Amino acid sequence: MEFVIKISQFLLSLSLLIILHELGHFIPAKAFKTRVEKFYLFFDVKFSLFKKKIGETVYGIGWLPLGGYVKISGMIDESMDTEQMSQPAQPWEFRSKPAWQRLIIMLGGVTVNFLLAILIYIGMSYFYGDKYLPNENIKDGLAIESTVANKAGLLTGDKILAVDGDKIETYSQISEKVLFGKEITIERNGEQSIVTLPEDFLAQLIDSKEKRFINLREPFVVFQVPDTSFNKGSNLVKGDIITRINDKETRYADQVKEALELFKGNEVDAEVLRDGETFNTSLKINEEGMLGMIYATNITSETLEALNYYKYETKSYGFFESFPVGLTKAKDRMVSYWDQLGAIFTPSTGAYKGVGGFKAIYDIFPNVWSWQVFWSITAFLSIMLGVLNLLPIPALDGGHVMFLLYEMVSGRKPGDKFMEYAQMVGFFILIALVLFANGNDIFKAIFD
Numbered sequence: 001m002e003f004v005i006k007i008s009q010f011l012l013s014l015s016l017l018i019i020l021h022e023l024g025h026f027i028p029a030k031a032f033k034t035r036v037e038k039f040y041l042f043f044d045v046k047f048s049l050f051k052k053k054i055g056e057t058v059y060g061i062g063w064l065p066l067g068g069y070v071k072i073s074g075m076i077d078e079s080m081d082t083e084q085m086s087q088p089a090q091p092w093e094f095r096s097k098p099a100w101q102r103l104i105i106m107l108g109g110v111t112v113n114f115l116l117a118i119l120i121y122i123g124m125s126y127f128y129g130d131k132y133l134p135n136e137n138i139k140d141g142l143a144i145e146s147t148v149a150n151k152a153g154l155l156t157g158d159k160i161l162a163v164d165g166d167k168i169e170t171y172s173q174i175s176e177k178v179l180f181g182k183e184i185t186i187e188r189n190g191e192q193s194i195v196t197l198p199e200d201f202l203a204q205l206i207d208s209k210e211k212r213f214i215n216l217r218e219p220f221v222v223f224q225v226p227d228t229s230f231n232k233g234s235n236l237v238k239g240d241i242i243t244r245i246n247d248k249e250t251r252y253a254d255q256v257k258e259a260l261e262l263f264k265g266n267e268v269d270a271e272v273l274r275d276g277e278t279f280n281t282s283l284k285i286n287e288e289g290m291l292g293m294i295y296a297t298n299i300t301s302e303t304l305e306a307l308n309y310y311k312y313e314t315k316s317y318g319f320f321e322s323f324p325v326g327l328t329k330a331k332d333r334m335v336s337y338w339d340q341l342g343a344i345f346t347p348s349t350g351a352y353k354g355v356g357g358f359k360a361i362y363d364i365f366p367n368v369w370s371w372q373v374f375w376s377i378t379a380f381l382s383i384m385l386g387v388l389n390l391l392p393i394p395a396l397d398g399g400h401v402m403f404l405l406y407e408m409v410s411g412r413k414p415g416d417k418f419m420e421y422a423q424m425v426g427f428f429i430l431i432a433l434v435l436f437a438n439g440n441d442i443f444k445a446i447f448d
Contacts, residue, residue: 203350394426
């Protein structure tokens with residue numbers, strides 16, 4: 001059932017983004033009286049799952065879910081229809097239109113992607129508002145369990161105040177900014193200092209295959225005491241929180257682990273919190289520093305707030321207030337994704353190792369259906385699709401835009417043969433990028 005929910009969200013989001021992107025090309029093409037021969041969701045290599053001709057356009061669904069396309073008459077595109085291009089230009093063809101009209105047609109797809117993201121963020125701001133944890137409300141620092149981050153100088157209990165001079169306002173900003181940052185301003189034991197991360201920090205994280213990086217410090221909440229546990233008689237039940245071991249305060253799980261290492265092989269006195277009341281019990285710690293029980297991880301924000309560990313804030317927006325908020329969110333995500341691309345195309349960072357394909361996109365969708373999460377992911381994917389399509393690679397919208405701008409500035413139109421070769425080169429570059437990204441997915445699935 002979880003697979004059905006995840007794949008349904010993945011396909012719905014992907015289909016919505018493809019259709020709207022291609023509609024962004026279709027509408028201005030029709031407005032400028034340019035013939036659109038095909039409008040397809042997914043690729044119809046050899047055959048289609050569905051197709052129907054309405055007017056001069058064939059609308060269909062292909063079987064290969066790697067994207068979609070509109071085929072515009074008189075345009076050198078991925079169809080490589082050289083036979084049509086060898087005929088005299090017709091008034092309804094793309095190549096017969098003024099350069100400014102062709103530019104608008106080519107920019108239509110990415111324009112829709114960016115507008116869609118803005119509209120989604122505006123809608124989410126209005127309907128859901130924002131629930132966030134102010135960075136100043138993280139009183140005892142963060143849980144930084146990554147050995148790579150520890151080696152670089154970030155330790156559990158550190159408060160991260162700024163990255164590259166930009167103040168951190170909320171907890172949700174921290175991980176991404178640190179991943180692509182250089183200088184981290186921290187507070188440790190009341191004193192501020194700067195940690196400079198190595199250039200290949202991200203590559204080291206990817207190579208380490210560690211799942212946890214920077215998280216909130218959580219209490220040690222008992223999840224289960226197995227019947228075979230040597231602490232079965234300790235009277236601990238699910239939901240109990242260990243707050244002290246001997247003379248060591250253990251407000252957080254990382255402090256419990258430190259105490260277990262300190263007192264391993266001994267029987268200790270433990271203070272336990274249950275339903276707002278505390279009691280004491282004896283616990284045995286084996287020679288490996290284990291309690292013989294399972295504790296909860298990834299505790300929800302609601303639970304942490306109810307236990308008075310963190311105070312979250314909620315902000316609601318009126319209809320008109322949501323517009324600038326949504327616009328700012330879209331801008332921030334766009335800038336963030338450009339920064340990520342910059343890191344990916346800088347080999348020394350090693351960020352390219354983290355590039356993923358369709359499985360990586362599939363994996364970010366949750367196992368349960370949440371419209372709020374669905375729209376949030378779809379908005380980000382829309383920005384990602386828009387930004388990627390603007391890359392100046394022939395066969396992408398950005399490649400066509402690059403040649404059109406050259407034509408508008410120089411007054412000279414690139415020849416059809418040149419465009420055919422450029423399109424072919426761009427197509428092979430795209431195939432290589434797709435193979436690399438999805439190859440990364442396969443490699444991780446096998447070796448992680």
